Amino acid sequence: MSSSNLKVFNSLIMAVAPGGDNLEGLDFQQLASYLSDKIGIPVKPKYCKDYNEAMTMLSDGIAQIGWLGAYAYKKLESDNSPVVEFAVGVPKGKNVPFYRSQFIVRSESNIQILEDVRNKRIALGDVYSTSGYEVPRRELLDVGINLQNEGSFKAITNVANHDEAIRSVIQGTADVAPVSSINLELMIANGTINTKDFRIIHQSPNIPGAPLVYLRNLEKNLKEQIKSLVLDAHNHIDVSGYGGHMDRYVDPVESHREYIESYLRPQWTWRTIIGILAFIMIYTLIVIDLEVDISQLLSDSFLYMKDVLGRMLPPDFSNFNHLMLAMLETVEIAMLGTLLAIALSIPIGLLSARNIAPNYPIYLIARTITVFFRAIPEFIMAMILVIAIGFGAMPGVIALGFHTMGFLAKFYAESIEHVNEEPMKAIESMGASKWQIIAFSVVPQVIPSFIGNNLYILDRNIRMATMLGIVGAGGIGYELQSAFRMFEYPRVSAIIIIIFLTIFVIDMLSSYIRSKVL
Amino acid sequence: MLLEIKGLRKTFDDGTRALQGVDLSVKLGEFVVILGSSGSGKTTLLRSINGLVNPEAGEVKFFDQVISSTTLPDLRKKTGMVFQDFNLVNNLSSLNNVLTGLLDSSNSLMSMLYLFSREQKMQALKCLEMVGLLDKAYSRVDKLSGGQKQRVGIARAIIKNPTLLLADEPVASLDPMISGSIMTLLKNIGHKIGLTIICNLHQVDLALKYSDRIVGLSGGRIVLDAPTKDLDEEYIRKIYQGHGSGLFFNEDDI
Structure with missing residues (x-):
């Protein structure tokens, strides 16, 4: 690609995969206008109806920037991706750019654990949705339930996004739904749903936050400009993205390191250490209680022993x-x-x-x-x-x-x-x-x-x-x-x-x- | 040339002539499949490379250095091995199994207490992420499925950042669907970290689908050595029929 590439664009399109019902949970407007100001050409978010549309827009080069959700992005990455990630949002009030997939049921539901989900009515998202499909699929497989097999459930409702999934559980059209913790927290925060109405029966391990991507073949200076602007944006504007307000955007390399770090655990758990300490303590008390005196054993008893052995x-x-x-x-x-x-x-x-x-x-x-x-x-x-x-x-x-x-x-x-x-x-x-x-x-x-x-x-x-x-x-x-x-x-x-x-x-x-x- | 093998011969004590003069060169970054039925000598060939078997004649050169007892430790630092039956320590977690790959560079006292440095653990977790098993890091491996166990085996083999990965029938104990995903994983990891892979297989379809080059072994001799793109199943079948090998079942045999 030549450096004249930049001049080809009189605007940049940002393809956004569906997250919630509306812009509320997936607001890239401010970030886009900030970029427009700084780069000097309009940057327009385009909200796509599904993951596939967003991916196609990017792979066809119609869009240059995008947000695809973690799984859809991984999918692109594996097929010799035309896009690369450049920034991951850290939601406000959190220090880490992760979220989880949570299985929710109505509060009065008799579903207690993940295994109980079998033969119930489930609401599922798009197959490219990370927390609405792919991660739940793996979690269910661990308890022996195959999501792809329709016989595992009484009914499967396909929903367009997480908000719809949450609603279908609250309103009773589905018994259970795996949803993104980001959308759930958002709907609680804005009062759409009440925490008394539902229970979380299971949640997945951390899912890395979905990155913002741009086309791999964009001109190098433009890529660097976009990246540094986004990573710095929180110092100038109120940044937002998937999950509403963002604290900041971070480099994916840093976010990946933090993601791996979230799996670090001490080699010896507290339970083991307490167990060993308790063991030592109990035996110390026993030795004290029995008045075991090794010095006495070595001095007097030794002499008596010698005497007895001599007579034998x-x-x-x-x-x-x-x-x-x-x-x-x-x-x-x-x-x-x-x-x-x-x-x-x-x-x-x-x-x-x-x-x-x-x-x-x-x-x-x-x-x-x-x-x-x-x-x-x-x-x-x-x-x-x-x-x-x-x-x-x-x-x-x-x-x-x-x-x-x-x-x-x-x-x-x-x-x-x-x-x-x-x-x-x-x-x-x-x-x-x-x-x-x-x-x-x-x-x-x-x-x-x-x-x-x-x-x-x-x-x-x-x-x-x-x-x-x-x-x-x-x-x-x-x-x-x-x-x-x-x-x-x-x-x-x-x-x-x-x-x-x-x-x-x-x-x-x-x-x-x-x-x-x- | 990463690896140069010349005139390798091995006869076992029971008289089995496993290798009868094998010459083989492997370039950096290649994915070579050694194809042969059981008894063709492919396991002996693979094990001669990292010194698990001592050949009676011939030499193995790794980065232009002849492998002997003095250069073997260095070669072993730069090679990882994946086994047919995974060879994992069942009562340990996936993470600890992967960390066993770093024992040669660990403080021996600390490692006896299962204590590893933060960097080592991060490295092990990254390898587990690479094979898609990060969320099983703290599960005991005997609780994992066969495919997951082999993923742990691969993570253990790559944690040292090896140049060469030896895989001895890595999918022979797995069902066909899982086999495909393990072979894909090996190939992708090879690409990602620039790994040279020598993989023993007996399945012609897997060899054709995943390798850059196929080396056919029969009766301890190389009967085929060609880039995979020039080969098809029909051709391989013809070659093996000429050598009376059991790579394919003839209908008469069944």
Whole structure:
């Protein structure tokens, strides 16, 4: 383009896409006359009947300046746009050039959340309208409602602009309408509508303010002149634009940066920070309440510990065979107890999994059983059983079995609840019965965690069974207890070493099994 | 020349001869599609470029510099990669996933606490805006759809301002409509920030629609290398039939 381009124009046309009913919400008159004065040729706003007309006027070169709404402008930008943005208006009383799309309903409406919009009567704007169509389309899609599918709604009313959309909700010809926050605030401000008459059920994230554009191929000096005049206009006149009075117009680059900045949030939310502080505080209070004194632990107790350890050494393995038999008994108690726990946990675990339990009461009963047995330590249970059925292995086995059933059933239920449901649906769709579904889709999926959990419980039960002897429930714990009572510390250390080695071997064995089967 | 590959060969331990002497040059700003069926060696070729696979013979030159273990870190700083299965960290937000692209230039202590500078976050948000996901910046990526996940993947790949973007079957896990929009996005971003893109595909229609140039790979050899405007589906079909490749299904096969 040559510099003589400027002389071609004896006037400049400003194509304005529809925003509201009239000039009131979309007043470029003052800005246009200010530009006319300064440039020396008339600048005339041309209010178009729809977005398409405004876009066509610009792409055909009939208009040189324009306001297209953010979405229509983006549309032009993507098709090798003939226009570029040069200024964005910041509405009066706001610091940022953004607005939102808001879904409004009548105050007495039963629509509470966006999902409720389905099968209602909706008023929609032009497909090129940003806050009246495009943004609402995305917001609705997020809740699974397709705006383009007419079946999603009871009726769709096409409205010419936001003001009409707002009116149709207030007057009851539509149940809901997505509208621009700018038009809504404007209609409240001038008293056309009353805030008591409607509710906002949902609002979109910030939408960047729609820019003023000019033709890309205008002469460079003219473009610079228009841009600097518009950005400076608020110092000389009362500027207005989409949404009525404007505080000022800003460079789109600046406005874009502010737009991105509006999405900045601290990496750690206040909730997380308060949570961490509360955690630290609670533990500080606990340490204070329990009078935990680390310095004392390090000085006095250390000496006593040294004394006790000194008396325990060297370990006395004189009745090694007897101790090994007792240890074997402990392992047997643990194994039998674990088997009992598994046998009990399979039915109870299935019934306490929400997706398998036949109904809620049964689920609740099964859950209560597991919580109950988890809550009673096996120690207490063994003590009671020793009184009831006498000394020996049996109270230990039963106590371990029932207590760890409480854990195991919970573990089973959790892994069943986390099963991928899709294969279940596939098998169900081919006509399998409930139990067949469980056998062919639940069982294969939970087998690895089933084995892992069982090995963990066995491991744990061996450790616990060594202690159960103390209350008379058989095994090596009984030997430990009597050695302590007789102050035979070298025997105590021998027993501890045997327990340690046994648990060590079992641990190796269970990790071997794990590595083979999992 | 941005990238020059000469005589690249790779045989895997199981005896698969993935690449059997591949020569390829890529100019700055090109959108090259490497077209081939699975097993044609295109993934191996792409991974040889950024050193995820070590070729046994041949060389890769990036900006006239032969890629070796010493020059590889520099190449990796200038390349981004997009994966078929997105390879995002599911429990993190989109923003944090994109920020992982900046970890190599972050303070390691601060980044361990997920703390990033304001500029880094602005940069990540801009990349998310570029892929149209700004409003999902704080959503966990496992809550996003497949197409949205790949958009996050693209944002992560471009946050370092790379010169070269390697995309390994970026749309193979997506439905056809979403595939089109992802390919359009890649092409537009390529234009916008002057990115060179090497993209593996097995769909002939997508290759014809979006690329500047198509390189056909079959059995670890280049069987076609031409500007896209000179090609059509019929021609590509003919070439591949001569190589017995499964790029197209013959009716006899089905």
